[in-house]
Amino acid sequence: xxxxSLPKQLIFQSLILSGLALGQSKNAAAQRNETKANDSNxxxxxxxxxxxxxxxxxxxxxxxxxxxxxxxxxxxxTPTAFIDSKTGKPVTDLTKIDQNTALQKGDYRIVxxxxxxxxxxxxxxxxxxGDPKFKEYADKRxxxxxxSVPFFKKTSAEHADWGTAGPLxxxxxxxxxxxxxxxxxxxxxxxxxxxTGNFRPLIxxxxxxxxxxxxxxKDGSLARNRPQPNTIWLDDLFMAVPALAQMGxxxxxxxxxxxxxxxxxxxSGRMFDKNKGVYMHGWVEGMTDHPEFHxxxxxxxxxxxxxxxxxxxxxxxxxxxxxxxxxxxxVRGLASYxxxxxxxHQLLDRNDSYLETSATAIYTYAxxxxxxxxWIDGLTYAPMTLLAWNAVSTKINKEGQxxxxxxxxxxxFDPAFYYHRPISPFAAHGYGPVIMAGAEVISLLANKSFxxxxxxxxxxxxx
Numbered sequence: 155x156x157x158x159s160l161p162k163q164l165i166f167q168s169l170i171l172s173g174l175a176l177g178q179s180k181n182a183a184a185q186r187n188e189t190k191a192n193d194s195n196x197x198x199x200x201x202x203x204x205x206x207x208x209x210x211x212x213x214x215x216x217x218x219x220x221x222x223x224x225x226x227x228x229x230x231x232t233p234t235a236f237i238d239s240k241t242g243k244p245v246t247d248l249t250k251i252d253q254n255t256a257l258q259k260g261d262y263r264i265v266x267x268x269x270x271x272x273x274x275x276x277x278x279x280x281x282x283x284g285d286p287k288f289k290e291y292a293d294k295r296x297x298x299x300x301x302s303v304p305f306f307k308k309t310s311a312e313h314a315d316w317g318t319a320g321p322l323x324x325x326x327x328x329x330x331x332x333x334x335x336x337x338x339x340x341x342x343x344x345x346x347x348x349x350t351g352n353f354r355p356l357i358x359x360x361x362x363x364x365x366x367x368x369x370x371x372k373d374g375s376l377a378r379n380r381p382q383p384n385t386i387w388l389d390d391l392f393m394a395v396p397a398l399a400q401m402g403x404x405x406x407x408x409x410x411x412x413x414x415x416x417x418x419x420x421x422s423g424r425m426f427d428k429n430k431g432v433y434m435h436g437w438v439e440g441m442t443d444h445p446e447f448h449x450x451x452x453x454x455x456x457x458x459x460x461x462x463x464x465x466x467x468x469x470x471x472x473x474x475x476x477x478x479x480x481x482x483x484x485v486r487g488l489a490s491y492x493x494x495x496x497x498x499h500q501l502l503d504r505n506d507s508y509l510e511t512s513a514t515a516i517y518t519y520a521x522x523x524x525x526x527x528x529w530i531d532g533l534t535y536a537p538m539t540l541l542a543w544n545a546v547s548t549k550i551n552k553e554g555q556x557x558x559x560x561x562x563x564x565x566x567f568d569p570a571f572y573y574h575r576p577i578s579p580f581a582a583h584g585y586g587p588v589i590m591a592g593a594e595v596i597s598l599l600a601n602k603s604f605x606x607x608x609x610x611x612x613x614x615x616x617x
Contacts, residue, residue: 206495207545211611214599217543217592220550221279221288224589227554228272229291231261234298236321251305257321262582264295265325267393270336271586275593277340277347282593293349296341299325300351325356331368331376331393334360339462342400361401364394365413371439375420384439387565388425391418392455396462403466414463415473422456422480431487432502436565445567448502451560451583454516457484461520464529478529485530488517492538496545500560501572508577511549511558515587518542522594526601536602536613543595546588551579559584 192201203209235258236245245255262269273292280289299322306322324333338360341353364376371377376390395414402410425433427448433456435449460481467474491502497509498517521539525532549557559581566572603614 207497207541207548209541209544209611210606211604212540212543212595212599214596216547217596218283218285220547221283221589221592223552223554224550224556224585225276225279225288225291225554228262228585229287232264232269232295233258233260234264234295236302248302248305251302251309251320253309253320255306255309255320261580262585265299265322265337266582267332267336268582268586269295270338270340272582272589273340273586274336274343275586275589277343279589279593281347282596288589289347289349292340292344293351296344296349296353297351300341300353300356303356326359328360328363328367330378331364331390334363335393335397338364338397339400342397342404346400346404357401357404360397361410364397368394373420374416375424376417377439381565381567382438382441385565386421386424386437388421388433388435388449388452389455391421391459392462395459399463399466408471411467411471412473415467415471415477418459418463418477418480419473426480426484427487428483430503431483431490433484445565447566447569447572449563449572450498450500450502450510450513451516451563453484453488453502454513454520454587457481457488457520458516460484461523461527461529464527465523481524482530485521485524485535488521489535489538492542496538496541496543500575501569504569504573507573509558510560510577511546511556512560512581512584512587514542515546515556515584515591518546518591519587519594522591522598526594526597532602533613536598536604537611539595539598540604540611543591546591549584550588555579556584556588 196202236251236255237243237258238245239254239256244258245251257264273296276288276292280286280292303322303326306320307326309320310326324330325337328334338357341351341357344351345353345357369377369379371384371386375386376394378385378387378390395417398410398414398417402408402414422433424437427434427446430448432448433453434444435447435452437444460477464474464477464481467477488498488502492498493505493509495509497511497514499505500507500510500513518539521530521535521542524530525536525539549559551557557579558577559579560575560577560583561581562583563572563575604611605614606612
């Protein structure tokens with residue numbers, strides 16, 4: 155039976171539940187349908203499912219409305235301005251930058267790795283929707299940063315006790331992959347999209363840091379010396395590889411692609427659990443048994459890395475088949491852990507850990523992009539992707555904030571560390587992934603046709 159042949163009010167019922175278990179947003183709770191369509195007189199074949207999130211076909215106009223609301227919020231709370239930290243007065247003349255100059259405070263830092271993801275996502279949203287305001291958001295801030303860097307460098311050289319480049323210190327003089335990788339990838343993407351700005355000095359500096367200065371194991375795998383010496387964090391795949399891949403695309407030089415592929419394969423060889431189809435979060439050289447915590451957002455960074463790499467990796471690159479097989483295996487693994495609400499859990503294989511927004515959004519984007527590019531089967535994976543977007547959309551509150559996102563998280567050695575990480579709408583990690591997810595789902599809707607068939611969202615089979 156095709157449910158679409160029934161009266162509209164009987165097609166499906168979308169209920170949004172609030173409460174601690176699902177952590178639904180206040181905005182979503184306000185939309186809760188308190189009435190029940192089912193009663194003792196309802197024929198069994200017309201009984202309505204009690205879905206915890208909206209269930210059914212996704213509409214492009216609703217996604218665009220969500221993206222517009224997020225953009226309006228971020229545009230308001232991420233100013234591009236400097237102030238004198240002592241007087242609080244604006245610094246509008248860049249030649250007046252000195253050791254007291256600070257970024258005007260907003261809700262988020264505009265030079266963080268989270269905001270590197272956000273800039274990339276805004277560029278994508280503009281490309282998909284045709285709305286220039288998203289690209290203008292990224293362009294304005296990236297140009298502001300690039301124009302300011304020379305003046306901070308000058309001030310830094312004149313004040314040896316000041317440190318390096320004040321509020322832009324991590325960007326100008328990186329000491330960790332978090333400082334530069336995602337921002338570098340965003341600047342290369344902006345350059346390729348026609349953004350004007352002198353980004354190349356920062357791009358070259360960041361690529362040099364990734365290739366030559368970041369700590370590595372003897373085989374060249376990216377590593378950190380915390381919390382133990384020679385520790386690999388899964389997060390670092392994303393903090394390095396997309397920038398290298400984008401550099402390969404920008405310059406046409408194979409060495410960048412080679413290094414990107416090498417990092418994915420070597421780190422995956424240590425950290426990808428083939429039986430579960432997901433990655434552990436951390437790996438420590440010299441340990442016999444590693445802490446097997448399959449943290450959701452780290453797995454998000456890993457799958458995002460693979461689709462970012464495949465997006466620009468030449469078709470004839472010898473490493474491409476292996477990266478593609480890793481992607482397929484990871485998608486299969488993630489699909490097996492999606493909850494019935496559409497979200498994924500903070501620890502993927504522990505259903506009593508909370509449902510987390512940023513990881514769910516990253517998976518939504520990555521799987522939708524893999525379908526759109528023909529890397530995985532849309533018949534199998536498109537419905538779960540739309541379910542995931544419906545879940546994510548309930549976490550966008552009326553202000554345009556993203557709720558249910560885990561705050562920054564290091565590598566842990568016990569489950570309580572992950573189970574009880576706080577969530578906050580001010581956790582910057584959620585914004586870029588949600589924008590990317592929405593934009594890619596719009597492309598998915600444009601590329602594929604869906605229907606409600608036996609109460610299930612299904613991709614129409616092309617004949």
